[in-house]
Amino acid sequence: xxxxxxxxxxxxxxxxxxxxxLRDFKKGIDETFRSFTRTYGEGIEDFFYxxxxxxxxxxxxLVGTPWPLMIIVLAILVYIGSRSWGLxxxxxxxxxxxxxxxxxxxxxxxxxxxxxxxxxxxxxGIPLGILMSKSNRVQAVIVPILDIMQTIPAFxxxxxxxxxxxxxxxxxxxxxxxxxxxxxxxxxxLGIRLVDKDVLxxxxxFGASPRQKMFSVQLPLALPNLFAGVxxxxxxxxxxxxxxxxxxAQGLGSNVLKAVNNQYLTLGFMNGLxxxxxxxxxxxxxxxxxxxxxxxxxVVHG
Amino acid sequence: xxxxGIEVKNLYKIFGPHGExxxxxxxxxxxxxxxxxxxxxxxxxxxxxxxxxxAKIQVIMGLSGSGKSTMIRHINRLxxxxxxxxxxxxxxxxxxxxxxxxxxxxxKTAMVFQKFALLPHRTVIDNTLFxxxxxxxxxxxxxxxxxxxxxxxxxxxxxxxxxxxxSGGMQQRVGLAxxxxxxxxxxxxxxxxxxxxxxxxxxxxxxxxxxxEELHKTIVFITHDLDEALRLGDRIAILRDGIMxxxxxxxxxxxxxxxxxxxxxxxxxNRVRVLEIGSIMNKSKSVKGPKIERNVVIExxxxxxxxxxxxxxxxTQNDKAIGSITLDKLIASxxxxxxxxxxxxxx
Numbered sequence: 001x002x003x004x005x006x007x008x009x010x011x012x013x014x015x016x017x018x019x020x021x022l023r024d025f026k027k028g029i030d031e032t033f034r035s036f037t038r039t040y041g042e043g044i045e046d047f048f049y050x051x052x053x054x055x056x057x058x059x060x061x062l063v064g065t066p067w068p069l070m071i072i073v074l075a076i077l078v079y080i081g082s083r084s085w086g087l088x089x090x091x092x093x094x095x096x097x098x099x100x101x102x103x104x105x106x107x108x109x110x111x112x113x114x115x116x117x118x119x120x121x122x123x124x125g126i127p128l129g130i131l132m133s134k135s136n137r138v139q140a141v142i143v144p145i146l147d148i149m150q151t152i153p154a155f156x157x158x159x160x161x162x163x164x165x166x167x168x169x170x171x172x173x174x175x176x177x178x179x180x181x182x183x184x185x186x187x188x189x190l191g192i193r194l195v196d197k198d199v200l201x202x203x204x205x206f207g208a209s210p211r212q213k214m215f216s217v218q219l220p221l222a223l224p225n226l227f228a229g230v231x232x233x234x235x236x237x238x239x240x241x242x243x244x245x246x247x248x249a250q251g252l253g254s255n256v257l258k259a260v261n262n263q264y265l266t267l268g269f270m271n272g273l274x275x276x277x278x279x280x281x282x283x284x285x286x287x288x289x290x291x292x293x294x295x296x297x298x299v300v301h302g
Numbered sequence: 303x304x305x306x307g308i309e310v311k312n313l314y315k316i317f318g319p320h321g322e323x324x325x326x327x328x329x330x331x332x333x334x335x336x337x338x339x340x341x342x343x344x345x346x347x348x349x350x351x352x353x354x355x356x357a358k359i360q361v362i363m364g365l366s367g368s369g370k371s372t373m374i375r376h377i378n379r380l381x382x383x384x385x386x387x388x389x390x391x392x393x394x395x396x397x398x399x400x401x402x403x404x405x406x407x408x409x410k411t412a413m414v415f416q417k418f419a420l421l422p423h424r425t426v427i428d429n430t431l432f433x434x435x436x437x438x439x440x441x442x443x444x445x446x447x448x449x450x451x452x453x454x455x456x457x458x459x460x461x462x463x464x465x466x467x468x469s470g471g472m473q474q475r476v477g478l479a480x481x482x483x484x485x486x487x488x489x490x491x492x493x494x495x496x497x498x499x500x501x502x503x504x505x506x507x508x509x510x511x512x513x514x515e516e517l518h519k520t521i522v523f524i525t526h527d528l529d530e531a532l533r534l535g536d537r538i539a540i541l542r543d544g545i546m547x548x549x550x551x552x553x554x555x556x557x558x559x560x561x562x563x564x565x566x567x568x569x570x571x572n573r574v575r576v577l578e579i580g581s582i583m584n585k586s587k588s589v590k591g592p593k594i595e596r597n598v599v600i601e602x603x604x605x606x607x608x609x610x611x612x613x614x615x616x617x618t619q620n621d622k623a624i625g626s627i628t629l630d631k632l633i634a635s636x637x638x639x640x641x642x643x644x645x646x647x648x649x
Binding site for chain 2: 196198199202204205206207208209212216217220221223
C-alpha cells in the first residue's frame with residue numbers, strides 16, 4: 001500500500017486554483033497588458049525612436065563602409081585597445097576569412113548590434129552601479145531585479161518586448177540589453193565598494209567632496225572591476241544575438257536561426273564560428289585594455 | 303602669532319548604534335566591560351580633555367585599543383563624538399556644518415596615516431598634490447608646490463613613480479609631503495612611522511623634527527612607542543582603555559609616572575640618555591663647577607663632570623644660571639622612583 005493511499009486527500013492532491021479561475025486569471029493579465037500595449041505602445045515606440053535612428057545609422061555606417069577601409073579601421077582600434085600586433089594580425093585574418101566565406105554584411109550587422117547594445121548597457125549600467133554603491137537600500141532593490149534578469153529564460157521576456165514593440169531592430173536590441181546589462185551594473189557596484197577604506201579615509205581627511213571622492217578616488221580604483229563587467233557584458237551581448245534574431249535582429253544570429261530551422265549544418269557552424277571570432281577579438285581587446293588601466297599595480301617594490 | 307592650539311573638552315565616544323543612550327550611564331561610572339556586556343556598545347573615549355599647545359608636538363600614547371586613533375580622528379571629525387567639544391580658534395569642530403567641515407579639513411588640517419593611504423593609481427607627484435587639487439589650486443601651481451615638498455622630504459626625482467614601486471619608508475615620505483603640501487596649521491599623524499623599520503623610523507623622526515623647527519605647526523602625533531614619544535613630544539598624553547591616564551611634559555612623566563600602567567611603559571627607557579638635568583636640578587645656584595645647559599641629558603652631564611673633575615655644576619638656560627646639579631643627584635636620578643611597581647618586583 002502506497003503511503004499516499006492512507007493520507008487524507010488534501011495532502012496528496014495539491015489544492016489547485018480552479019481551472020476556470022486560473023484561465024480567467026491568465027486571460028485577465030494578458031488582456032490588461034494588451035490594452036496597455038494598445039494605449040501606450042506608440043508612446044513607448046516613440047521613446048525608443050532615437051535609439052532606432054542611432055541603431056539604423058550605425059548599422060548603415062558599418063555595412064556601407066568599403067570592406068578594406070573597415071578592416072583598416074578595426075585593425076587600428078584593436079591596436080589602440082590592446083597594443084598587441086598578434087591580435088591585430090588575428091583580427092585581420094579572421095575578418096578576411098569571414099568576408100571570403102560570404103558573411104561580411106551579416107557580420108557587420110551583428111557588430112553594429114553588439115556595439116550599440118554594449119554602449120547602451122554601459123550608459124545605463126555604470127550610473128546605476130554607482131547609485132547602488134552609494135546606498136544599501138538601492139542595492140537591496142536592484143540586486144533581486146538583476147537576479148531575475150540573469151536567470152529568467154530569455155524567451156520569456158521576448159514576449160512582452162514583442163507585444164510592445166513588435167519585430168525589428170530595437171526590440172532585438174532591448175532583448176540583448178536586458179540580458180547583458182547585469183554584469184556591468186554588478187561589477188561597477190562591487191568595484192566601488194571594494195575600494196580600500198584607508199584610501200577613502202584619506203580622501204575624507206583632505207576634505208574631498210562626495211563628487212571629488214567618486215571621480216578621483218572611487219571610480220579610478222574601481223576601473224579594473226568595472227572593466228571586467230564591461231567585458232562580461234560584451235560577451236553576453238554576443239551570446240544573445242541568436243535569441244534576439246527570433247524577434248527580428250538581423251545578422252549572423254538570424255543565419256544560425258535559419259540553419260537550425262532547416263538543418264543546414266555548414267551554414268550554422270560558419271555563422272556560429274564567425275560569432276566566436278568576433279567574441280574572441282572583443283574579449284582579448286577589452287581584457288588587454290583593462291590590464292593596461294592597472295599599469296600602476298604591476299611593478300611592486302621588492 | 304596666531305594661536306593654532308587645539309582644545310579638547312570632555313570628549314566621549316561610545317561606539318554602537320545608540321551611543322548617546324548610554325552616555326549618562328558611562329558618566330555615572332559604568333565600566334567599558336559592563337557597557338559591552340549589558341548593552342553591546344564599546345566605550346571608545348571617556349571624558350578626554352587635552353589642551354594641545356600651538357606650534358608644538360603633542361604626542362598621544364597608548365597601547366592598541368587605548369583609543370588613541372579614535373582620539374586623533376575627532377580632531378578632523380572623521381569620527382563623530384558622542385559628546386564633547388574640539389575647539390580650534392574658538393570654533394567647535396564637532397558643531398561645524400558639512401561645508402564648513404570640508405573647508406576646515408581642506409585648509410586647516412592635513413593627515414598622515416599609518417598605512418600611508420596613498421592613491422595607488424596616481425604617481426608620486428599626483429599623490430602629493432592631491433590635497434591642494436581638492437582645494438582647487440591650478441595644476442601648474444600645485445605641481446610646483448608638490449615638487450618643493452617632495453624635495454624637502456628627499457624624494458627628488460621620484461615624481462613619476464607609482465607608490466607600489468617605492469619602499470615603505472619612501473611611501474611614507476610621500477604621505478608626509480602630501481600633508482605638508484596642504485600647508486595646514488594642524489598636522490595629524492596617526493602612527494605615521496609605526497609601520498617602518500627602526501632605522502627608517504629614526505630617519506623620518508629626524509626629518510619631522512627638522513621641518514618642525516622652521517614650520518611650527520601644531521602636530522598631533524599618535525604612537526605606541528615611548529622612545530618615539532620622548533624624542534618627538536613637547537607634551538605627552540597617555541591613554542588607557544579610552545581614559546586619560548596622564549598628560550605632562552616628557553620629563554615629568556619619566557620622573558613622576560601617575561600609576562603602574564605608566565611606570566610599566568617607562569621601565570625600559572634608558573633614563574641616562576633621556577632625562578635632562580633641568581628637570582632634576584636644585585634651585586640653589588651657590589655651587590662651583592662648570593656651566594651646563596638645562597637640556598643636556600644625564601649621560602652627557604656626567605661626562606662633563608668627569609672631565610672637569612668636579613662633583614657639581616651650574617645649570618644654565620641661555621647662559622643664565624637657573625640652578626645646580628651634583629654628582630650624587632645625577633646618579634640618584636638614574637634609579638627609578640621608590641615604590642614603583644618594578645622595583646617591588648625585584649625585591
